[in-house]
Structure formats: C-alpha cells, structure tokens
Amino acid sequence: xxxxxxxxxxxVMGMTNKKSLKCxxxxxxxxxxxxxxxxxxxxxxxFVYSLEERVENNSVPSRFSPECPNxxxxxxxxxxxxxxxxxxxxxxxxxxxxxxxxxxLFFGEGSRLTVL
Amino acid sequence: GNSVTQMEGPVTxxxxxFLTINxxxxxxxxxSLFWYVQYPGEGLQLLLKATKADDKGSNKGFEATYRKExxxxxxxxxxxQVSDSAVYFCALSDSSxxxxxxxxxxxxxxxxxxx
Numbered sequence: 668x669x670x671x672x673x674x675x676x677x678x679v680m681g682m683t684n685k686k687s688l689k690c691x692x693x694x695x696x697x698x699x700x701x702x703x704x705x706x707x708x709x710x711x712x713x714f715v716y717s718l719e720e721r722v723e724n725n726s727v728p729s730r731f732s733p734e735c736p737n738x739x740x741x742x743x744x745x746x747x748x749x750x751x752x753x754x755x756x757x758x759x760x761x762x763x764x765x766x767x768x769x770x771x772l773f774f775g776e777g778s779r780l781t782v783l
Numbered sequence: 784g785n786s787v788t789q790m791e792g793p794v795t796x797x798x799x800x801f802l803t804i805n806x807x808x809x810x811x812x813x814x815s816l817f818w819y820v821q822y823p824g825e826g827l828q829l830l831l832k833a834t835k836a837d838d839k840g841s842n843k844g845f846e847a848t849y850r851k852e853x854x855x856x857x858x859x860x861x862x863x864q865v866s867d868s869a870v871y872f873c874a875l876s877d878s879s880x881x882x883x884x885x886x887x888x889x890x891x892x893x894x895x896x897x898x
Contacts, residue, residue, distance in 0.1 A: 671826065709787070710827075710872070710888040723885070757826055769834075770817040770876070772886065774826030 670694045673758050673775035680748065681783050688743040688778045690758030696773070698764045699741040701733060704755040704777065716741060717764045748782045755779050785810045789873050789889035796863055796896050804858040804892045806847075806873035814875040816840075816849050816856040817886070821870045830858075830871070863896045870894070 671692045680686050692699065701713040715723035716735040730752075732744040741758055755777040762771060790805040808814065815834045819827040831840035836851035845860045856873060873889040 673826075707890055709890050710886075712885055715885075759826075770815065770829050770832045770874075770886070772827075772829065774828065776824065776826045 670773050671758055671760055671775035673778050675778060677779045679781045682748060685746040688756055690741040690775055692739055692760040694760060694773060696760040696762050697738055698761045699735060700759040701743055702757040702759060704757055750782050753780055753782045785875060785877055785887040787873050787875055787887055787889035789892050793893040793895060798865055798896055798898050799862045802860040802863045804871055806856045806889060808854050808875050810875055810877050812877040814877045817874045818847055818858050819872040819874060827872060865896045865898055868894055868896045
C-alpha cells in the first residue's frame with residue numbers, strides 16, 4: 668500500500684451529477700488536506716482537517732463538501748459543479764497540523780476531474 | 784500576504800546540462816522554503832527544504848540556498864538526467880503566524896530533459 672491513496676484517478680461528470688472523491692492514508696497521520704491543482708495556477712488549499720475536525724475552509728464554494736469520518740479517510744463530495752471546477756484534486760496528509768509548515772506533506776496521486 | 788514566483792516554463796534541456804529554476808518569494812514573517820517535485824502521473828513529493836537564511840537544502844543532486852537578502856531560493860542541478868523530467872514547485876510556509884500549517888506554492892515549472 669502506498670502512503671496516500673486517492674480514488675478514482677479519473678472522473679467525468681455532468682453539472683447535475685453528484686459524485687465523491689476518496690482519500691485514504693496509511694501513514695498514521697493526524698492531519699489531512701484537499702488541494703486543487705489547475706493549469707498554470709498555484710496549488711490552492713481547499714480544506715484542512717486535524718483529528719477529524721475541520722480547521723480551514725478557504726472560501727471554497729458550497730458545491731464542494733468535505734467529510735473526514737476518521738483520521739485515515741477524507742472525502743470530497745461534489746454536486747452541481749461547473750466546468751471551471753475541472754482540475755486535479757490532490758489529497759495530502761501530515762503527521763500533525765504543523766507538519767505542513769515543515770514541508771512534511773505527503774501527497775496522493777490525485778483525482779483528475781472533468782466537468783462537462 | 785505571502786507569495787511565491789517561479790520562472791515560467793516549460794524548460795527543455797539536454798541530458799547532462801546545468802539546471803537553474805528561479806524562485807523568489809514575499810513573506811511577512813520568517814518563512815521556511817521548499818522545493819517539491821511532481822513526476823508524471825504522481826502526486827507532489829518533497830525534494831528539499833531550508834528553514835533559515837543561508838541554509839542550503841540538497842537532495843538527489845539538487846541544491847537550493849535560502850537567500851534572505853534577495854528573497855530567493857533558486858533550484859540548481861549540475862547535470863540533469865532524463866529521469867529528472869517533472870514539474871517543480873517552490874513553496875513557503877510562514878511559521879510566525881497561526882497559518883503555519885499552510886504552504887504557499889508557486890505555479891510550477893515543467894522540466895523536460897531530452898537524451
């Protein structure tokens with residue numbers, strides 16, 4: 668098992684669909700993150716969870732809904748998305764919240780989302 | 784606020800050429816600086832880091848020196864290989880405030896190394 672696993676790797680959905688992205692980490696970390704990676708833009712931090720509690724929500728539209736049922740799993744629920752939401756969504760984890768500040772972020776391979 | 788500016792890509796080099804990818808930053812506190820690398824089809828992984836001025840981070844033949852006077856953290860490698868083809872991201876974390884868990888990333892620079 669790799670450290671951080673994301674499924675599905677590719678997803679195509681219409682604007683009226685509801686889908687979910689899943690992230691699972693096998694590293695025993697306490698903090699998990701969702702990032703959005705768009706072409707020619709810096710990575711955007713979307714959500715941060717520490718010990719299953721949401722710490723940060725960076726003004727993300729409500730059509731993105733995160734869920735962290737335990738410290739090993741993180742979901743991103745998607746509904747009524749727009750074409751501009753098409754991007755690579757990256758999940759990451761760190762041993763603790765401050766771990767990101769030391770660069771000790773471990774990323775998954777990402778879920779490539781296309782919204783038609 | 785904090786920001787990171789990297790040189791625009793893509794960068795195409797021949798094998799064994801010298802590599803420099805420029806990175807400059809603005810930060811309100813005392814940032815730590817990082818380079819992450821993303822190989823094709825993979826997530827980002829930490830390549831090297833430096834936590835204070837004049838520190839040099841190094842890994843896999845890559846080096847970067849934290850230059851406070853020029854607010855820069857340029858990535859260098861003396862002889863690139865085809866396997867170095869990837870996207871490189873410069874990033875910073877500002878440890879002085881409550882957002883110390885947040886990394887600010889640059890846009891990334893795509894490097895292609897041809898045989």
